[in-house]
Amino acid sequence: MNNVDAVRLALHDALVNDDRTLIMGEDVGARGNVFLITKGFLEEFGPRRIIDTPLAEASIVGVAIGMAMEGLRPIAEIQFADFIYPAFNQIVGEAAKTRYRSNGDYTCPLVIRTPYGGGVRGALSHSVSIEALFYHVPGLKILAPSTPADIKGLLTAAIEDPDPVLFLEHKKTYRSVKGEVPEGRYVIPIGKADIKKPGRDVTVISYGYNVHQALDAASRLEGENISIEVIDLRSIRPMDKGTILASVRKTRKLLIIHEDNKFGGIGAEISAMVSEEAFFDLDAPIRRLCGPDVPAMGYALPLEEEFMISTDRMLRAMRDLAAF
Amino acid sequence: MLAWSGESIQEESGFCRRILSGSLSYRLFRGSTMAKMVTSRAGALERRGLSDEQLVAMLRNMLLQRQIDNRGFQLNRQGKIPFALGSEGHEAIQAGAAMAFVRGKDVLAPYYRDLGLVLGCGFTPLEMLNSMFARAADRSAGRQFPNHYTNRDLGLLSISSIIAAHVPHAVGVAYAFFYRGESGRAVLTTTGEGATSEGEWHESVNFAAVHKLPVVFLVENNSFAISTPQSAQMAIQNVADKAAGYGIPGVICDGMDPIASYAAVHEAMERARTGGGPTLVEAKCYRYLSHSTDDDDRAYRDRAAIEEARKLDPVPVFERLLLEHGVLDEERVKALKADVLRDTNEATDTAESFGYPSPSDLYTNVYEGPYEPWQ
Numbered sequence: 280m281n282n283v284d285a286v287r288l289a290l291h292d293a294l295v296n297d298d299r300t301l302i303m304g305e306d307v308g309a310r311g312n313v314f315l316i317t318k319g320f321l322e323e324f325g326p327r328r329i330i331d332t333p334l335a336e337a338s339i340v341g342v343a344i345g346m347a348m349e350g351l352r353p354i355a356e357i358q359f360a361d362f363i364y365p366a367f368n369q370i371v372g373e374a375a376k377t378r379y380r381s382n383g384d385y386t387c388p389l390v391i392r393t394p395y396g397g398g399v400r401g402a403l404s405h406s407v408s409i410e411a412l413f414y415h416v417p418g419l420k421i422l423a424p425s426t427p428a429d430i431k432g433l434l435t436a437a438i439e440d441p442d443p444v445l446f447l448e449h450k451k452t453y454r455s456v457k458g459e460v461p462e463g464r465y466v467i468p469i470g471k472a473d474i475k476k477p478g479r480d481v482t483v484i485s486y487g488y489n490v491h492q493a494l495d496a497a498s499r500l501e502g503e504n505i506s507i508e509v510i511d512l513r514s515i516r517p518m519d520k521g522t523i524l525a526s527v528r529k530t531r532k533l534l535i536i537h538e539d540n541k542f543g544g545i546g547a548e549i550s551a552m553v554s555e556e557a558f559f560d561l562d563a564p565i566r567r568l569c570g571p572d573v574p575a576m577g578y579a580l581p582l583e584e585e586f587m588i589s590t591d592r593m594l595r596a597m598r599d600l601a602a603f
Numbered sequence: 604m605l606a607w608s609g610e611s612i613q614e615e616s617g618f619c620r621r622i623l624s625g626s627l628s629y630r631l632f633r634g635s636t637m638a639k640m641v642t643s644r645a646g647a648l649e650r651r652g653l654s655d656e657q658l659v660a661m662l663r664n665m666l667l668q669r670q671i672d673n674r675g676f677q678l679n680r681q682g683k684i685p686f687a688l689g690s691e692g693h694e695a696i697q698a699g700a701a702m703a704f705v706r707g708k709d710v711l712a713p714y715y716r717d718l719g720l721v722l723g724c725g726f727t728p729l730e731m732l733n734s735m736f737a738r739a740a741d742r743s744a745g746r747q748f749p750n751h752y753t754n755r756d757l758g759l760l761s762i763s764s765i766i767a768a769h770v771p772h773a774v775g776v777a778y779a780f781f782y783r784g785e786s787g788r789a790v791l792t793t794t795g796e797g798a799t800s801e802g803e804w805h806e807s808v809n810f811a812a813v814h815k816l817p818v819v820f821l822v823e824n825n826s827f828a829i830s831t832p833q834s835a836q837m838a839i840q841n842v843a844d845k846a847a848g849y850g851i852p853g854v855i856c857d858g859m860d861p862i863a864s865y866a867a868v869h870e871a872m873e874r875a876r877t878g879g880g881p882t883l884v885e886a887k888c889y890r891y892l893s894h895s896t897d898d899d900d901r902a903y904r905d906r907a908a909i910e911e912a913r914k915l916d917p918v919p920v921f922e923r924l925l926l927e928h929g930v931l932d933e934e935r936v937k938a939l940k941a942d943v944l945r946d947t948n949e950a951t952d953t954a955e956s957f958g959y960p961s962p963s964d965l966y967t968n969v970y971e972g973p974y975e976p977w978q
Binding site: 301327332333335337338340341342343344345346347348349350351353365368369372373376377378379380381382383384385386417418420441442517518 | 747763770977
């Protein structure tokens with residue numbers, strides 16, 4: 280199945296198994312979500328559980344927080360990650376602090392799903408990466424899995440989690456990435472990275488669509504006798520420090536790849552952490568391959584292609600680091 | 604002549620006349636309104652179904668609110684607490700609204716100027732003082748600013764200081780009542796009039812209206828958002844008129860009259876509890892003090908206007924009304940005042956004697972379970 284199928288299956292299972300769950304967002308009902316993820320849900324579960332909300336993102340999240348505080352398990356959808364800005368206050372100021380400010384009197388078991396990322400001709404407002412805007416915030420969990428099996432297991436874990444989770448789905452992987460999904464209910468623990476390909480020479484840490492390009496590059500480099508270890512971060516917050524450090528201590532070289540721009544991005548924290556904890560284990564400077572430091576990718580194909588990191592650039596960076 | 608449509612309880616009521624002839628007339632009831640008005644005739648005791656016991660309880664609540672309010676400012680001026688917020692002038696609407704709240708069933712999502720309302724819903728003076736002193740015994744364990752009440756057992760939602768950010772939460776709770784088919788329960792959420800400028804307030808009222816949810820939006824209109832007057836906040840005279848834009852009832856009550864306030868909020872809560880959907884209630888009240896101990900309202904308010912408004916002070920006005928109508932006598936009033944002073948003193952002494960949270964308490968309740976902060 281593909282990534283869209285995996286999201287749909289996890290949502291469907293949750294709706295079947297737990298009466299407290301409901302889905303709310305723009306066009307999630309009759310339209311079945313703009314990517315057809317919730318197609319058929321309205322007929323199966325009814326309008327009380329599949330809520331076509333007014334076009335107002337702050338209240339999609341804000342009302343869901345109230346539901347969560349009152350014991351429901353809302354799954355809120357922001358149609359595109361680019362549209363999440365009006366809900367920033369509710370996510371950062373409210374959801375992330377509900378448990379903390381009430382000292383545990385109230386909790387906020389809420390999932391906010393949203394498609395992010397480019398490479399689909401989405402232009403300025405249908406292609407951004409938002410993870411760095413939120414990963415600064417304690418109290419939130421942020422997931423960005425890249426394969427059907429990880430999506431199914433982590434979305435299930437997110438829905439069952441007692442705290443607010445921002446669940447990021449890379450649009451370019453929705454239908455292009457396919458894979459096996461285990462039968463029946465299972466969860467993948469939040470906060471665990473996954474070594475998608477073991478290797479000896481260079482550690483590559485990535486998430487989302489870039490993971491698949493990195494795996495492609497790594498497999499091509501096998502022929503050049505360069506062994507790349509590819510780590511899929513999966514969980515951005517909490518971050519799996521143990522898996523990252525163990526890998527870096529083994530390969531002694533680190534390349535971080537993400538589509539989001541470099542300045543203050545996820546790679547900045549990873550490289551700072553590795554510098555603090557494993558500086559003397561490194562044989563080369565940490566390298567980051569990231570989106571360019573511009574406001575967004577343009578609509579025109581050359582502008583989008585310039586923004587997105589090509590597999591060729593990944594190959595070059597991996598070779599350079601291996602040869603260092 | 605005032606003009607409004609809809610059911611009118613007291614046209615040309617005492618409150619309207621009083622206000623129109625007084626210093627507050629510049630802001631109240633000027634022009635026309637689509638909202639229903641709830642007031643009492645001047646000097647008349649219109650019980651609205653309230654017993655003597657309930658009337659006395661409302662007076663006691665107002666006296667207690669005034670006492671604890673002043674205590675906060677005193678403790679701040681003594682250097683014992685860093686900050687306090689006052690709600691003087693809001694006693695009547697809050698005593699009335701609290702009387703309309705059913706403990707154990709309803710949920711309250713208050714704002715920070717709601718001391719009397721939360722006291723009337725079961726929050727204790729000690730809880731309030733623990734919060735003021737930021738003690739470990741405070742519900743938030745000394746994390747929250749004073750007046751950011753939390754008590755899940757009482758149905759009091761935890762709030763932040765971001766204006767109107769709690770209003771969608773109230774709507775979410777109301778949706779949960781609707782979702783689980785729990786008729787007979789309603790959510791009361793409050794703000795000042797400034798909060799109605801926020802997008803989240805608008806989005807929340809709209810969402811609740813679309814789904815006909817059991818929630819009451821009570822706006823305690825004291826005409827100032829810190830220093831910004833209502834005229835800089837909106838181009839209309841009456842917040843309740845916004846209700847028409849959402850397709851829900853709008854009601855204006857005399858927020859200086861606890862009985863009219865009770866009647867307006869009670870009716871709205873009953874409508875919500877019985878499937879009638881949300882109501883927007885605007886209570887016209889006044890803020891006698893600065894916004895907080897960190898504010899000095901001399902920069903933006905004329906002293907004479909405040910002195911004039913003092914003549915409408917709801918606490919002595921309601922006390923006189925109950926005395927005149929024989930609901931209680933001077934002795935009982937004296938006893939009530941001694942009682943709330945003793946309660947306030949005891950709560951102050953007890954809270955002051957308690958300890959602060961420990962530094963390690965900074966690291967708990969970030970997520971469920973043990974937490975290792977990123978280092």
